[in-house]
Amino acid sequence: MGIDVRNKANPDRIRRFQDYANRIRPKKTVGINLAWAFLVGGAISLFGQGVMWAFEHEGFSSQTAATPTSIILVGMGALLTGLGWYDRIVKRGGMGGSLPITGFANAIVAPAMEYRSEGLVLGIGAKLFTVAGPVLVYGMAMAFVVGVARYLLGIS
Amino acid sequence: MTFVWAFVIGGLMCALAQWVLDNFTLTPAHVLVLFIVLGALASGFGVYQKLVQFSGAGATVPLPGFGYTLVEGIDQAVKQKGVLGIFSGGFTAAASGIKAALIFGLAAALIFRPKA
Numbered sequence: 001m002g003i004d005v006r007n008k009a010n011p012d013r014i015r016r017f018q019d020y021a022n023r024i025r026p027k028k029t030v031g032i033n034l035a036w037a038f039l040v041g042g043a044i045s046l047f048g049q050g051v052m053w054a055f056e057h058e059g060f061s062s063q064t065a066a067t068p069t070s071i072i073l074v075g076m077g078a079l080l081t082g083l084g085w086y087d088r089i090v091k092r093g094g095m096g097g098s099l100p101i102t103g104f105a106n107a108i109v110a111p112a113m114e115y116r117s118e119g120l121v122l123g124i125g126a127k128l129f130t131v132a133g134p135v136l137v138y139g140m141a142m143a144f145v146v147g148v149a150r151y152l153l154g155i156s
Numbered sequence: 157m158t159f160v161w162a163f164v165i166g167g168l169m170c171a172l173a174q175w176v177l178d179n180f181t182l183t184p185a186h187v188l189v190l191f192i193v194l195g196a197l198a199s200g201f202g203v204y205q206k207l208v209q210f211s212g213a214g215a216t217v218p219l220p221g222f223g224y225t226l227v228e229g230i231d232q233a234v235k236q237k238g239v240l241g242i243f244s245g246g247f248t249a250a251a252s253g254i255k256a257a258l259i260f261g262l263a264a265a266l267i268f269r270p271k272a
Contacts, residue, residue, distance in 0.1 A: 030175070030178050033178055034171045034174050034175060034178075036174075037167075037170045037171045037174035038167035038168065038170060038171040040170065041166050041167045041169065041170025041171065041218065042162075042163040042164065042167025042214075043163070043167075044166065044217060045165070045167065045213050046159060046162050046166065046214075048166075048213035048216070049158060049159050049162035049163075049212050049213035049214065049217075050159070051213075052212060052213050053159075066225075067253070069213065069216070069217075070216075070252065070253040071253070071256040074256040075256060075260045077260075078257070078261050078263070078264040079260070081264060081268075082264035082265075082267060082268030083268065084268075084270075084271040087271075093170070094177065095171075095173035095174040095177055095187060096167070096174065098173075098184050098187075098188065099169060099170045099187075099191060099218045100166065100170070100217045100218050100219070101217055101218075101219070101221075101222070101253070102217075103219075104188075104219060104222070104257060105257055105260065105261060107184075107185075108257050108261035109260075109261045109264045109265055112262070112265035113264070113270045114270055116265060116269075116270075124262065124265045124266070128258065128261050128262065128265065131184075131185045131188065132257065135185075135188050135189055135192050135219070136254070138192065139189075139193065139195075139222060139223050139226055140246055142192070142193045142196040142223065142226075143196045143223060143226035143227050143229075143230055143246045144230075144242065144246070146196055146197065146199065146200030146227050146230070147230035147242040148242055149200060150200060150227075150230075150231065151234055151242060155202075
């Protein structure tokens with residue numbers, strides 16, 4: 001899969017460019033990426049379990065403890081992103097940093113910080129939901145479809 | 157034992173997401189959307205609930221757990237108020253998470269400057 005250069009005038013030049021591009025393109029280090037994603041994602045989940053355990057210790061049930069746990073993790077994700085530390089976690093852990101709910105907070109804060117110069121409304125206000133917006137839209141849409149199906153089937 | 161499973165399941169889900177990111181031409185945002193949809197779908201089939209039962213935060217901390225929260229919220233709302241619950245349940249269950257993300261996110265964006 002070479003880079004698509006639509007220049008019919010000089011096919012030889014295109015071929016040489018594609019050879020060059022393929023040669024310098026970074027080799028994929030899939031195995032290492034997977035291992036890091038596993039470790040970082042596992043560690044964040046383990047930390048979340050610790051927080052949840054603490055809340056259960058304080059009298060929350062195993063179901064109600066998930067909510068305050070999310071709030072704590074989201075707060076930490078936002079704080080670490082603000083300090084510039086979460087970027088390093090994502091750089092190393094990839095989706096291991098992005099998939100946990102701390103990464104959701106990161107996806108909310110990072111673009112908002114970046115576009116701050118465009119103002120409070122169209123900068124921060126709009127960019128807060130650059131990634132979170134689509135996630136909520138399609139998550140809600142799927143949950144709606146599932147909810148209708150379960151209602152019609154009499155499961156819920 | 158839940159702690160071990162939290163690490164393993166949470167880690168595996170992230171590794172799977174990383175595999176998808178590395179092998180398909182998708183951005184991280186696409187992968188996040190894909191995984192919340194998958195989480196909601198798996199919850200619809202009653203599969204995700206089992207994952208939550210034995211791995212706790214390993215299933216609720218990664219983003220598919222958010223889809224699970226939405227579906228569970230709709231389920232409970234439908235039990236309480238019937239068909240209207242399909243509309244009100246999802247956001248009700250996810251309210252504290254979304255609100256926390258909004259408030260903390262806004263605060264962090266106002267306080268901190270991006271590192272050059």
